[in-house]
Amino acid sequence: MFEARLVQGSLLKKVQEALKDIVQEASWDCTSSGLSLQAMDGSHVSLVQLTLRADGFEKYRCDRNLAMGINMGSMSKILKCAGNDDVITLKAEDTSDRLELMFESPKGEKISNYEMKLMDLDCEQLGIPDQEYSCSIKMPSHEFARICRDLSQIGECVVITCTKDGVQFSAKGDMGSGTVKMSQNLGAEKEDDQVTIEMTEPVQLTFAIKYLNMFTKATSLSGSVCLSMSNDVPLVVEYKVEDMGHIKYFLAPKIEDEDNDD
Amino acid sequence: MENFDSYLAAVDELVDDENKLVTYKLVSHQLALPISRAKQVLENYAKHNTGVSVVHTLTGKTSKGLRVSLVREVDLDEAKARLDHVVSSHPYSVQKTKLKDPNPLYSADYEMTKTTLFKCGSCSAIKYSGSKSLTEEEIQQMKDSMKKVTVEDTMVTTKNTSPKNATKKPASQKGITSLFGTKPQKKTSQTDTGLDQNETNKKKEVSTNQEKIQKKTEKQENGPAKQSTKKPSGMNAFVKKGKIDPFAMKAKTSPKAKNSPPKVKSPQQKSSAPSISEEEDNMEIDEVDSPPPIKNEVKTDDLLDEIENQSKKPNPQKKTTPKARNKPKAKKPRTNSGELPAKKRRRIQELSSSSEEASDDDFNDDVIPPSPEPLMAKSGNVIKVGGKNAHKKRVLKSHTYQDKDGSMLTEKKWEEISCSSEEEEPVTNSNKNNGGAPEQTIKTPSPEVKTALKKNKQASIMGFFSKKSSA
Numbered sequence: 001m002f003e004a005r006l007v008q009g010s011l012l013k014k015v016q017e018a019l020k021d022i023v024q025e026a027s028w029d030c031t032s033s034g035l036s037l038q039a040m041d042g043s044h045v046s047l048v049q050l051t052l053r054a055d056g057f058e059k060y061r062c063d064r065n066l067a068m069g070i071n072m073g074s075m076s077k078i079l080k081c082a083g084n085d086d087v088i089t090l091k092a093e094d095t096s097d098r099l100e101l102m103f104e105s106p107k108g109e110k111i112s113n114y115e116m117k118l119m120d121l122d123c124e125q126l127g128i129p130d131q132e133y134s135c136s137i138k139m140p141s142h143e144f145a146r147i148c149r150d151l152s153q154i155g156e157c158v159v160i161t162c163t164k165d166g167v168q169f170s171a172k173g174d175m176g177s178g179t180v181k182m183s184q185n186l187g188a189e190k191e192d193d194q195v196t197i198e199m200t201e202p203v204q205l206t207f208a209i210k211y212l213n214m215f216t217k218a219t220s221l222s223g224s225v226c227l228s229m230s231n232d233v234p235l236v237v238e239y240k241v242e243d244m245g246h247i248k249y250f251l252a253p254k255i256e257d258e259d260n261d262d
Numbered sequence: 263m264e265n266f267d268s269y270l271a272a273v274d275e276l277v278d279d280e281n282k283l284v285t286y287k288l289v290s291h292q293l294a295l296p297i298s299r300a301k302q303v304l305e306n307y308a309k310h311n312t313g314v315s316v317v318h319t320l321t322g323k324t325s326k327g328l329r330v331s332l333v334r335e336v337d338l339d340e341a342k343a344r345l346d347h348v349v350s351s352h353p354y355s356v357q358k359t360k361l362k363d364p365n366p367l368y369s370a371d372y373e374m375t376k377t378t379l380f381k382c383g384s385c386s387a388i389k390y391s392g393s394k395s396l397t398e399e400e401i402q403q404m405k406d407s408m409k410k411v412t413v414e415d416t417m418v419t420t421k422n423t424s425p426k427n428a429t430k431k432p433a434s435q436k437g438i439t440s441l442f443g444t445k446p447q448k449k450t451s452q453t454d455t456g457l458d459q460n461e462t463n464k465k466k467e468v469s470t471n472q473e474k475i476q477k478k479t480e481k482q483e484n485g486p487a488k489q490s491t492k493k494p495s496g497m498n499a500f501v502k503k504g505k506i507d508p509f510a511m512k513a514k515t516s517p518k519a520k521n522s523p524p525k526v527k528s529p530q531q532k533s534s535a536p537s538i539s540e541e542e543d544n545m546e547i548d549e550v551d552s553p554p555p556i557k558n559e560v561k562t563d564d565l566l567d568e569i570e571n572q573s574k575k576p577n578p579q580k581k582t583t584p585k586a587r588n589k590p591k592a593k594k595p596r597t598n599s600g601e602l603p604a605k606k607r608r609r610i611q612e613l614s615s616s617s618e619e620a621s622d623d624d625f626n627d628d629v630i631p632p633s634p635e636p637l638m639a640k641s642g643n644v645i646k647v648g649g650k651n652a653h654k655k656r657v658l659k660s661h662t663y664q665d666k667d668g669s670m671l672t673e674k675k676w677e678e679i680s681c682s683s684e685e686e687e688p689v690t691n692s693n694k695n696n697g698g699a700p701e702q703t704i705k706t707p708s709p710e711v712k713t714a715l716k717k718n719k720q721a722s723i724m725g726f727f728s729k730k731s732s733a
Contacts, residue, residue, distance in 0.1 A: 045721075047727070126728065126730060127730045
């Protein structure tokens with residue numbers, strides 16, 4: 001029996017919105033410690049990893065580890081039926097192939113129940129090594145979203161260059177090029193508005209903007225975003241989910257290839 | 263009195279059946295009765311039908327003066343008591359319902375009075391047998407005469423206003439725009455007059471002639487007006503000028519020289535006989551009309567400017583002199599004799615036309631060369647590439663790549679390596695790139711090619727994270 005009651009139901013809605021563009025089907029792993037999800041996009045270029053700890057739920061019960069294969073589109077449709085203020089409860093029997101979702105309006109006068117069919121997914125799980133990154137940049141999430149959106153107008157690739165001066169995003173395209181530079185800014189009043197750069201060595205990596213733009217769907221989850229980079233390893237874009245977990249997106253860099261492109 | 267009964271019946275129909283608020287105006291209009299008669303009808307009707315409510319028009323004198331009020335029958339006595347002297351009391355309207363507020367009274371006849379506003383006297387009891395309606399011809403005549411008057415008015419106003427505007431806006435360009443602004447008005451006015459005289463064929467000639475005559479008779483104010491008559495040529499020239507400007511660069515000096523003589527003349531003659539100088543200008547322009555447009559433009563423009571300046575400023579000497587200073591320097595050397603300019607013009611026209619052609623040729627030359635040059639460059643490149651292609655080599659290469667199962671495999675293949683072409687390499691090397699990390703050292707053709715080939719390849723996330731054995 002799995003049951004999780006989340007008072008702040010909007011969080012789950014936002015999480016779902018942040019996931020559904022990048023993965024169509026994913027396996028939600030329910031363990032006693034919490035909910036987690038790991039999935040790659042269809043082209044196996046990026047990977048998203050979600051963690052929602054058990055203590056973030058008002059009520060959490062997981063008798064047996066479950067892997068719920070969920071069609072993200074369907075889940076998204078159902079979660080759209082929930083109000084932003086609703087309390088969301090997820091329930092699944094150990095043997096059942098259905099997930100029950102219950103939405104309670106804040107005053108309890110309206111209770112909606114939905115059932116979603118689960119799928120049998122054969123998911124490859126990747127082991128993500130803990131890694132020290134050469135650079136980690138924390139910046140306002142809306143700024144990052146804005147930069148990705150703007151530069152996606154210019155070109156398909158963004159070069160992220162992190163030096164001690166700051167972090168620079170640049171894109172080139174047929175019509176020209178664009179560069180956005182963010183300098184470290186610790187003076188902002190809100191912590192979310194601060195730009196902090198921690199680095200041990202300068203990094204320059206190239207990424208496909210379209211994936212970054214998919215990552216920024218999580219912008220509403222958190223006021224700040226953390227980018228972690230090292231040369232020749234995937235970029236990590238991390239959004240905190242309140243105090244109960246995080247969404248981490250991993251994006252493989254574009255590698256300067258002496259070979260031709262296929 | 264049969265009629266009267268029928269009137270009553272008609273009123274009864276209106277009041278009782280159509281449930282209307284029937285005023286004496288409505289009765290008058292519907293039954294084509296004089297007002298006084300309509301009131302009588304209403305009064306009579308009210309007497310016979312006690313069920314209806316009546317509103318009276320009560321006129322009387324108060325201490326403050328004459329007072330006319332609409333009063334319901336109920337309040338009639340009271341209202342009469344308030345008046346010092348009652349002059350008259352007529353029924354205003356008859357209706358079935360009892361009115362609670364006066365709005366219906368206002369709105370009742372609104373539509374009707376609006377439509378019959380101009381035939382209000384049609385039902386009047388007072389007739390004048392001597393009056394007769396105008397025939398259509400007469401009406402047309404009246405309208406025409408009205409038009410004429412208005413046209414003249416506009417003429418006068420424009421003439422008066424244009425100099426004012428000129429004084430307000432000294433900038434030369436604005437002056438031209440203001441001229442354009444005034445022009446159409448006059449044109450239309452001219453055409454109108456032309457229509458009046460049924461001389462549509464000769465409109466333009468007549469109008470221009472008329473204008474010339476008018477301007478001669480009139481004073482300096484005519485200056486801008488006359489420009490307006492010239493405008494057609496001036497306009498054309500202005501439009502063309504934009505196109506031919508590049509050529510004009512060369513031609514400019516000469517036309518200015520041509521223009522200079524009239525300029526010099528005009529300020530001098532202006533005080534004595536401005537109209538003559540203007541005529542001369544016209545003549546000149548007419549002469550020039552046939553030859554290439556550049557000259558016309560420059561001339562007319564300059565002329566326009568001059569005349570503007572002259573006409574705009576009440577004391578033109580001040581402003582014309584500075585311009586005269588600037589321009590005469592160019593003018594003087596060529597315009598020593600008064601008559602020469604015309605001949606010179608022709609010569610210069612030829613020259614300028616030849617220069618134009620030359621400039622045309624220049625332009626063509628300018629335009630054409632660039633296209634061949636790139637072609638040359640391209641062709642050069644192509645040749646180079648072809649040359650490199652000739653150097654294709656067959657090489658035995660060993661490829662190491664990661665299998666789907668993760669095992670490393672090596673293969674040896676004969677491959678053709680071309681030093682330059684980018685397209686062929688892909689085919690040959692395509693075997694190499696499978697998900698794994700590329701480790702090979704290839705025989706790289708040349709550093710240049712290498713940089714050209716460098717492209718960002720999207721790596722797979724699978725290459726960075728190992729699969730979990732548990733999953």
